[in-house]
Amino acid sequence: MYESILNHPNDLFGQFERLRRELDDVFGVSGSPSSIRSVAPGTVPAVNVGHTPTSVEIYVFAPGLDASKVEVTVDRGVLRISGERTSRIPADDVNVHVYTRERGAGHFTRAISLPDDVDPGRINATYRDGVLQVSATRHESAQPKRITVQ
Amino acid sequence: MSDTKQVTRAGAEQEQQRAVLPAVDVFEDTTGITVLADMPGVPKDQLEIKIEGDALLIEGSVQPRTPEGLQAVYAEVRVPRYRRSFTLSRELDTARIDANLKDGVLTLRIPKQAHAQPRRIAVKSS
DSSP, X not given: OHHHHHTOXXXXXXHHHHHHHXXXXXXXXXXXXXXXXXXXXXXXXXXEEEEOSSEEEEEEEOTTOOGGGOEEEEETXXXXXXXXXXXXXXXXXXXXXXXXXXXXXXXXXXXXEOOTTEEEEEEEXXXXXXXXXXXXXXXXXXXXXXXXXX | OOOOSOOOOHHHHHHXXXXXXXXXXXXXXXXXXXXXXXXXXXXXXXXEEEEETTEEEEEEEOOOOOOTTOEEEEESOOOXXXXXXXXXXXXXXXXXXXXXXXXXXXXXXEEBOGGGSOOOOOOOOO
């Protein structure tokens, strides 16, 4: 019985859990200066960035987008991703009652500064299952090479 | 939900249990309820929709296509699992739920029982 109460998303404990998580996000990453383009935690869509020795991978978690309307541009080392999502809740219908409206709608832009060794001509983007994956390959000269010892 | 797998590491089992609530839109019209859930990164084979009695559970695991040797640098999404449950009321027809997953958005359409649709009751005067 108690377990079901604690797992209820809208009750008192659920709200405390959310508050704790938000405080963790704000105060957890303390001290080190953040990027000048960083955004508040919880900004939608969420972005994950990873790197391999040969590329930089950016994942934008943006479900329900029209892929043809998403803009991915790179300018002087800054990768900018913008798009738009329209709400699917029917508006102006007197027979429709909306109970929950958590999914946002509208424009979004995320900017990520890429490291200098990325080749702007070798960036590609794919959208699948609601995740926009941008893959930026590093310059040939910056990729790791094995040097054989004669 | 019963789990018949043997638990070899408590840590791994805990990792499996952690999940994040997906954002949802829920609205109702005269014929039923529509639930839209944001579950980006979840392919169709990783999505589970379960109905147990009057409880509806949606759960999905994120499957990112990561190249070999990928090291995380910055992560806003740290828990690769979505889970949310709802309690349905009796006038909803759970046998006729329609589910569609497209571009990370799960659309669930739960119609009302045929006899539960609004009817106007005529008042007879004798």
